Amino acid sequence: MEKLINEFSIGLFFWQIILFVLLLLLLRKFAWKPILRAVSEREEGIKDALAAAENAKKEMQNVSADNERLLQEARAEREAMIKEAREIKEKMVADAKAQAQEEGDKIIKQAQLSIEGEKKAAIADIKNQVATLSVEIAEKVLQDQLQNKDKQLKLVDQLVEEIKLR
Amino acid sequence: MRSTFVNNFLVVVFIFCSGPVLFAKEASGEPKGPEGTKAEIKEYIEHHLQDSHDFSLASYTDDQGNMVYWGFPLPVILWDNGLKVFSSSKLHHGETVAEVDGNFYALYHSKIYKTDAEGTILYDAEDHPTNTKPLDLSITKNVVMMMVTGLLLLWIFSSMARKYKKSGGVPTGVAKFFEPIVLYIRDDIAIPNIGEKKYGRYMPFLLTVFFFIWFLNMFGLTPLGVNVTGNIAVTTALALIVFLMTNFTGTKDYWKHIFDPLGDGMPWYGKMIIYIILVPIEVLGIFIKPFALLIRLYANMTAGHVVLMSLIGLIFIFKSWVGGPLSFGLSFAISLIEVLVALLQAYIFTMLSALYFGFAAEEHDHDHDHEEPVLEHL
Numbered sequence: 001m002e003k004l005i006n007e008f009s010i011g012l013f014f015w016q017i018i019l020f021v022l023l024l025l026l027l028r029k030f031a032w033k034p035i036l037r038a039v040s041e042r043e044e045g046i047k048d049a050l051a052a053a054e055n056a057k058k059e060m061q062n063v064s065a066d067n068e069r070l071l072q073e074a075r076a077e078r079e080a081m082i083k084e085a086r087e088i089k090e091k092m093v094a095d096a097k098a099q100a101q102e103e104g105d106k107i108i109k110q111a112q113l114s115i116e117g118e119k120k121a122a123i124a125d126i127k128n129q130v131a132t133l134s135v136e137i138a139e140k141v142l143q144d145q146l147q148n149k150d151k152q153l154k155l156v157d158q159l160v161e162e163i164k165l166r
Numbered sequence: 167m168r169s170t171f172v173n174n175f176l177v178v179v180f181i182f183c184s185g186p187v188l189f190a191k192e193a194s195g196e197p198k199g200p201e202g203t204k205a206e207i208k209e210y211i212e213h214h215l216q217d218s219h220d221f222s223l224a225s226y227t228d229d230q231g232n233m234v235y236w237g238f239p240l241p242v243i244l245w246d247n248g249l250k251v252f253s254s255s256k257l258h259h260g261e262t263v264a265e266v267d268g269n270f271y272a273l274y275h276s277k278i279y280k281t282d283a284e285g286t287i288l289y290d291a292e293d294h295p296t297n298t299k300p301l302d303l304s305i306t307k308n309v310v311m312m313m314v315t316g317l318l319l320l321w322i323f324s325s326m327a328r329k330y331k332k333s334g335g336v337p338t339g340v341a342k343f344f345e346p347i348v349l350y351i352r353d354d355i356a357i358p359n360i361g362e363k364k365y366g367r368y369m370p371f372l373l374t375v376f377f378f379i380w381f382l383n384m385f386g387l388t389p390l391g392v393n394v395t396g397n398i399a400v401t402t403a404l405a406l407i408v409f410l411m412t413n414f415t416g417t418k419d420y421w422k423h424i425f426d427p428l429g430d431g432m433p434w435y436g437k438m439i440i441y442i443i444l445v446p447i448e449v450l451g452i453f454i455k456p457f458a459l460l461i462r463l464y465a466n467m468t469a470g471h472v473v474l475m476s477l478i479g480l481i482f483i484f485k486s487w488v489g490g491p492l493s494f495g496l497s498f499a500i501s502l503i504e505v506l507v508a509l510l511q512a513y514i515f516t517m518l519s520a521l522y523f524g525f526a527a528e529e530h531d532h533d534h535d536h537e538e539p540v541l542e543h544l
Contacts, residue, residue: 006294009399011243011302012217015309016403023316023378028370031323035341035348036369038330045335 207479211472215393216276217306219254223390235259240310244271246280246300254304271300278302308400311392315381319374351376355517359524368523371411375404376516383467383508387501395511396467398460405460408519413452416526423525424448455522459515466511470504 141155222237239255246269256264263272263285271278272285279287279297288296326341337345351372356365382394394400422429425445428437477500480493 004398007216007398008402009217009302009306009397011304012306012308012397012399013403014303015305016312016400017407019309019312019316020374020378020403020407023319024371024374026320027323027374030320031327032370032373034327035323035330035345036352036366038327038335039345039349039352042335 204479204483207476207482211475211479213276214391214475215396215468215471217308217397218276219257219273219278219304219306220259221307221310222259233259233261240305240307242271242278242302242304244278244300244302244304250300278304307392308394308397311382311385311390311394312400315378315385315394319377319381323377347376348373351516355513355520359517359520360527361524364527367415368411368520368527371407372516372520372523375408375519376512379404379463379515380509380512383511384505386467386471387504387508393467393471395463396471398464401460401464404463404515405456408459408522409453409456412456412522412526415523417529419529420526423528424452455518459518463511463515466507470500470507474500474504 219242220235220237220239222235224236226234228234239253242250242252242254242257242264244250244266248267250266250269252264252266256262256266257271257273257278259273263270263281263283265283270281270283270285272281272287273279274287274295277299279295279299281287281297290296322340322344326339326344329338329341330336352365352369356369356372360368379395382392386393386395425448426437426441427444427448428440432440474497477493477497481490481497484490484493
């Protein structure tokens with residue numbers, strides 16, 4: 001112990017205190033503070049980045065779920081649209097068919113009516129012509145035949161015989 | 167990659183381990199015993215452990231029998247009725263008397279004494295010099311080493327800080343090596359011992375003291391032959407700073423723990439009897455803690471140097487083909503262990519400082535002391 005005290009150098013002690021405190025202050029200002037700040041900033045950065053990545057992952061999951069839902073909705077909508085279109089088409093075809101039928105029926109009826117009319121007119125015409133011709137023939141025959149009385153009578157008889165009313 | 171690392175490691179180990187072998191040739195200004203004897207080696211070791219007033223790397227005796235020194239002198243600063251500054255070359259390694267302003271000074275066992283013109287040193291009955299010792303504030307070898315270490319630390323770590331700024335927080339170059347150590351001190355020494363809330367203000371001290379001690383310990387293993395951390399004045403200064411920091415940052419709880427350790431757990435008349443013993447012990451503890459710090463570092467580093475140099479000294483005593491290599495091998499092995507001890511002692515000093523700061527900074531969360539277990543959670 002005495003040797004230790006004898007060895008103790010006040011000068012060295014003095015310089016050690018001064019140099020160490022100076023070193024401590026300088027290192028604190030120029031080294032430790034910037035280093036520790038840089039390190040902790042980096043650690044914060046890493047933490048933030050990890051959190052952000054986690055968030056992004058969650059968001060991605062949300063987005064893909066949304067996508068799935070939208071897709072399904074779209075699919076359902078498409079099917080509904082196709083179904084509707086098919087119904088409309090069928091209805092249109094049916095309507096068109098019905099209308100055509102109706103139109104046709106109407107045309108046929110008109111045609112029949114007009115044929116009937118034409119026929120009646122033709123028959124009436126023919127009847128008129130036949131009547132005219134008959135009258136002319138009868139006139140000529142009568143003129144020819146009725147030059148004598150016998151013949152007139154005979155003819156009348158004959159004609160009467162011949163005429164058959166229809 | 168791995169093999170270059172191993173190679174570099176071996177080179178570093180070799181440099182550090184060759185140190186003791188080289189400084190076996192170090193200068194000694196002391197009167198010598200006969201060459202190559204135990205007495206000479208003992209003196210030599212004692213001299214090595216002490217500080218010196220000049221920076222000598224090697225010395226030898228030339229053909230004329232004069233000592234030749236390799237090294238350079240350092241300034242001597244004395245306070246002896248006024249400031250006296252002169253170069254240590256005037257002392258000639260203790261061989262001559264230096265005359266400054268009409269006063270005479272001489273070196274004896276690495277200490278400067280005031281003498282007469284012939285450099286007579288008077289001794290008392292126990293062979294201690296009775297000459298007056300002026301207040302010696304010289305820039306000695308150890309002070310130079312501390313300055314060198316300080317500048318080295320400043321250079322390394324301020325450039326490391328600048329690199330962080332430049333690279334945006336990515337460790338490059340030397341930071342790759344030192345960042346894990348800095349982080350280790352923060353995450354495994356400071357935070358567990360001091361606590362998340364208050365560790366920040368102690369960090370600069372812990373980092374500085376760790377690297378300062380570690381670097382000086384390592385310098386002690388180089389051929390420079392310095393023994394800074396094995397000097398009691400240096401460790402005392404460090405421990406004093408720890409002591410002051412602990413007690414000046416002590417919280418109310420820290421002082422309460424010393425002067426009223428039982429708290430409200432006992433009535434005052436019960437405390438009276440126990441505190442007569444307990445409080446002095448606690449108060450003593452304030453001083454014993456840093457004292458243990460200074461003795462531990464001093465004793466470990468000094469012991470390491472003594473063991474190493476003794477083993478090297480054995481080479482010169484044996485002077486045989488068996489003993490030489492044997493003690494060389496032994497000293498090599500001890501050198502390897504000393505490299506580890508250099509780091510370990512720096513770690514222990516830092517760790518215990520952090521522990522003491524932790525005591526000083528502690529703040530009991532008083533609500534927790536009386537917390538009843540919640541039945542629902544059991």
